[in-house]
Amino acid sequence: MPFTVTGTFDDGAAYAVQITGRAVRPVIGSRRIAALVELHQGRRMPLSATGPLRMVDPEDEASVLAVLREFTSVVDEGAGAPRRAEAPRD
Numbered sequence: 001m002p003f004t005v006t007g008t009f010d011d012g013a014a015y016a017v018q019i020t021g022r023a024v025r026p027v028i029g030s031r032r033i034a035a036l037v038e039l040h041q042g043r044r045m046p047l048s049a050t051g052p053l054r055m056v057d058p059e060d061e062a063s064v065l066a067v068l069r070e071f072t073s074v075v076d077e078g079a080g081a082p083r084r085a086e087a088p089r090d
Contacts, residue, residue, distance in 0.1 A: 003061070004078035005068055015072070019064050019081075026058035033068065040067050047082075 006016045009032070017029035027034045037058065044053045045066045056063045062082040068074055 001080045003080035004076075005065065005074060005081065006076045007068060007072045007074040009072050017068075019061050021059055021061045021064075023058045026064050033072075036071055037064050037067050040071075045070060 002018050002020045004016065004018050006014070008014050013032075015030040015033055017027045017033050020026055020028060025034075027037050037056070040056045041058060043056055045056050045063055046053055047062055047066050054060065054063050054066070056067055058064065065074075065077070065082060
């Protein structure tokens with residue numbers, strides 16, 4: 001199910017994209033984010049700070065979101081976004 005993600009790049013530029021889960025256009029709304037996802041496609045990326053590792057696949061919404069979390073500052077994830085695994089707290 002498509003969902004919206006907003007955030008910023010390291011240079012301060014803001015973005016708002018829709019992650020679609022489709023192979024042809026996994027991200028809609030920012031050419032820069034689409035290029036970032038394409039650049040990392042096929043690489044292993046942790047889905048959270050504690051893992052697990054998964055190959056970045058344009059049809060896998062969680063792996064696309066992991067790229068955004070790793071290389072940008074994600075501010076908000078809309079309804080339908082995959083939940084991030086959290087490490088247990090002491």
